[in-house]
Every structure is written in structure tokens, then in C-alpha cells.
């Protein structure tokens with residue numbers, strides 16, 4: 001059985017993961033507008049992964065006999081100055097999500113909710129990967145900023161990776 005405190009925190013994390021999905025979709029749409037289809041496909045794949053993160057939490061709450069409470073998803077920002085600024089928005093967001101997951105893990109330990117603490121191990125590892133991937137993509141994008149050739153090469157590379165798995169940049 002979930003404590004009301006943990007249940008509330010997990011529900012808030014569902015909201016945060018769905019917002020992540022929205023943010024990735026907003027970035028995908030922006031890259032589509034820039035005619036950088038590889039970036040767009042890669043961010044769309046990431047958006048789908050974020051939905052999965054939210055749904056995993058949704059099932060954990062239900063499996064533990066808790067009540068899911070879904071809040072409205074906030075509107076994400078819609079425009080960026082250049083590709084690296086758009087990728088940076090995602091990197092900063094992933095850092096914020098890591099902080100939230102760590103706080104959630106601390107809370108689960110404090111509340112003696114061992115099942116939730118173990119469940120969150122997956123998210124802790126996932127955040128290491130998400131941050132590293134976003135950081136790498138940000139640096140690569142910043143590196144080719146101002147070089148249409150470099151940007152198109154990176155875009156082509158992302159097109160090969162984006163469609164199915166999202167994954168590493």
C-alpha cells in the first residue's frame with residue numbers, strides 16, 4: 001500500500017514525465033520547421049520514450065493499490081533561436097528531472113517504501129543515460145552551429161538512429 005505522500009509524489013512524477021514528452025515533441029516540431037528531419041525524428045522517438053516513463057509510474061501506483069490522479073499537462077515553449085538552444089532546453093530539462101527522481105528516491109527511503117525505492121532504481125540509471133545523451137547531442141550541435149554542412153551531416157546521422165529507438169546521440 002502506498003502512503004499518501006508517496007502516492008502524491010508519484011502522481012506528480014507522471015505529470016513531469018508527460019511534460020517531458022510534450023517538450024520533446026515541441027522540439028521535434030521546431031526541428032521539422034527548420035527542415036532538419038533527422039533531429040525531428042530523433043526527438044519524436046524520445047517523446048515516445050517519455051510517455052513510457054509516465055506509464056511505468058502509472059502501473060506502479062495501480063500495482064501498489066494506489067490511486068492515479070492525472071493533472072493537465074503544461075504547455076511547453078515552442079520556439080528557439082538556433083538548434084543548439086533547442087537541444088540545450090532538453091538538456092536542462094533532463095537535469096531538472098534527475099533532481100526530481102533523486103528527491104523521489106530520498107522520499108521513498110524516508111517513508112520506508114522499499115518497493116518504490118527499488119522501482120526507482122530504473123529511473124536513476126535511465127537519467128544517467130538521458131543526461132549523457134542530451135549533453136553529447138548539445139555539444140555536437142554547438143560544434144556545428146553556423147555550418148550548414150556539419151548540421152546536415154549530424155541530421156543525417158540522427159535520422160539513422162531516431163526512428164526506432166531514440167537512443168544515443
Ligand code: OFO
Pocket residue numbers: 017020050053093094097126127130
Ligand atoms: Fe523520463 O527521462 Fe527524460 O525526462
